[in-house]
Amino acid sequence: MEKLPVYQIKKFNCHSEENDLYFNDFKTHLIANDFIENSHSHNFYLLVLFTKGSGFHTIDFNTYAIQPNSLFVLKPGQVHSWQLSEDIGGYIAFYSQEVYNVYFGNKQIDEYSFYRDLKNSPEMILNEIQTQEISTYFKLLLEENNKNEFKKIDKLLNLLDVIHIELARIYESQQDHNLHSYNVKINELEQLVNQYFKTEKLPSFYADKMNMSLKHLNRICKNILNITLTEFIYNKIILESKRLLSANNMTIGEVANELGFENYSYFTKVFKKYTNLTPKGFKELV
Numbered sequence: 001m002e003k004l005p006v007y008q009i010k011k012f013n014c015h016s017e018e019n020d021l022y023f024n025d026f027k028t029h030l031i032a033n034d035f036i037e038n039s040h041s042h043n044f045y046l047l048v049l050f051t052k053g054s055g056f057h058t059i060d061f062n063t064y065a066i067q068p069n070s071l072f073v074l075k076p077g078q079v080h081s082w083q084l085s086e087d088i089g090g091y092i093a094f095y096s097q098e099v100y101n102v103y104f105g106n107k108q109i110d111e112y113s114f115y116r117d118l119k120n121s122p123e124m125i126l127n128e129i130q131t132q133e134i135s136t137y138f139k140l141l142l143e144e145n146n147k148n149e150f151k152k153i154d155k156l157l158n159l160l161d162v163i164h165i166e167l168a169r170i171y172e173s174q175q176d177h178n179l180h181s182y183n184v185k186i187n188e189l190e191q192l193v194n195q196y197f198k199t200e201k202l203p204s205f206y207a208d209k210m211n212m213s214l215k216h217l218n219r220i221c222k223n224i225l226n227i228t229l230t231e232f233i234y235n236k237i238i239l240e241s242k243r244l245l246s247a248n249n250m251t252i253g254e255v256a257n258e259l260g261f262e263n264y265s266y267f268t269k270v271f272k273k274y275t276n277l278t279p280k281g282f283k284e285l286v
Contacts, residue, residue, distance in 0.1 A: 004079065004247040007042045009094045020099035021156060023138075023145045026050065026090040039081040039246070039286070044096045046074040047108065047163070049126075049134055053088030057081075057123075061242055061286075064123045069131045071124045071167070073114050078122070079243055091138035095160060103157050112164055114171045130170055137163045182220045186208065189217070189232065197236045198260040203229040238274045241267075245279055246286040252279045 012022050012033060026048065030036070039058075048071070055066040059080040064072070066084070072100045074080060076097065100109040109115065114124070126134065141159050144152060172286075192209050200206070206229065207214040218229045225232065237259060256267035273277050 004249075005040045007040055009042075009044050009096065012094065020044075020096040021096035021145075021153070021160075022092075023141045023156070024092055025142065026088060026092050029092050030084065030088065037082045037084065039079060041077055041079045041243070041247075042094075043075075043076050044094050045076065045100075045115075046072070047093045047095075048072050048090060049131065049138065050088065050090040051131060051135060052090070055082060055084040055088060057137065058083075059122050060239060061246075067125075069126045069128065071126055072122050072168045073124070073167070074122055075110075075115055077243065079246055091142070091161065091165075092137075093138075093141065100157065100160075104161065108163075112168050114167060124167065124171060124174070126170065130166075134163060134166060135266075137166070147168050181222050185212075185217070185220050186224050187255065189221075189229075193233055197240070198258070199235060201233060201237070201260070203233065206233070232281070234274055235268070238271065241279070242275075242282065242286075243273055245283050248283070252283070 009020060009022050009066035012024075023282075037166070050066055050068060050070045052068050053066065057064045057066050057070075057072060057080065059074065060074070060078050064070070066082075066088075095109075097109055114122075137159055141156060141163075144155050144159065149155075151250045176179055188210060189206060192206050196205070196209075203218065204214050207217045211219060221229045221232050221267070227235070230275070241255060241259060244250055244258060245252070250258065252267070256264050261270070268278055271282070275282065277285070
């Protein structure tokens with residue numbers, strides 16, 4: 001198995017001086033870049049809306065059915081692949097965290113709740129009206145992207161942000177995320193786990209960091225996510241394990257060391273506990 005490719009925006013944006021933004025209709029994008037159907041990851045954010053066709057989209061080892069009105073949002077580092085019908089159609093956008101955060105300044109792209117990968121699904125199913133509204137903004141993006149007008153980047157980024165705002169409204173109404181005060185704590189916990197999961201795996205470390213009792217933090221996880229704090233931590237560890245193992249440029253021992261496990265055998269034990277597979281067995285499947 002070859003090493004898993006990690007793509008940058010400039011690979012798709014040869015005709016443009018901007019390497020932090022890319023917009024296209026999905027069919028044209030696929031014809032020019034048919035290699036994207038194979039498993040890969042990328043160092044940028046991805047947003048795709050399907051308006052026709054069918055297939056399957058595998059993201060971080062979970063597979064989702066593609067249908068009209070399917071929308072997917074991906075963060076940098078997520079591993080994904082496609083199986084697509086001949087009549088597939090829709091819109092796709094790539095954008096870097098840097099270009100978004102620098103431009104808007106007072107807000108960060110990962111503040112949008114649908115990017116919180118430990119908590120949320122990357123898939124949204126829109127209704128017909130919502131798909132039409134989002135498609136309208138994508139059409140404006142493509143129209144502007146094909147011009148070379150004054151303040152082009154400003155308009156592109158503001159249209160992209162409008163799409164994010166509309167999706168946030170849809171997402172929050174579907175998920176009911178804002179109705180519970182514990183969500184603030186879950187967001188804080190996720191940031192800490194993302195920062196420390198390689199070196200800190202004990203639940204008590206995160207409770208101490210958040211200045212609350214372990215019992216209380218565990219109750220928050222159960223109430224909001226229906227998992228324990230330990231499961232929350234190890235979900236992140238196992239996901240990163242799968243990403244590293246599927247990339248095929250590291251041995252299992254190197255992956256274990258990268259994720260802070262003292263020895264190969266303990267890493268294997270933990271991995272099997274949460275996946276019912278050994279790391280070796282998982283590498284053979286991907």
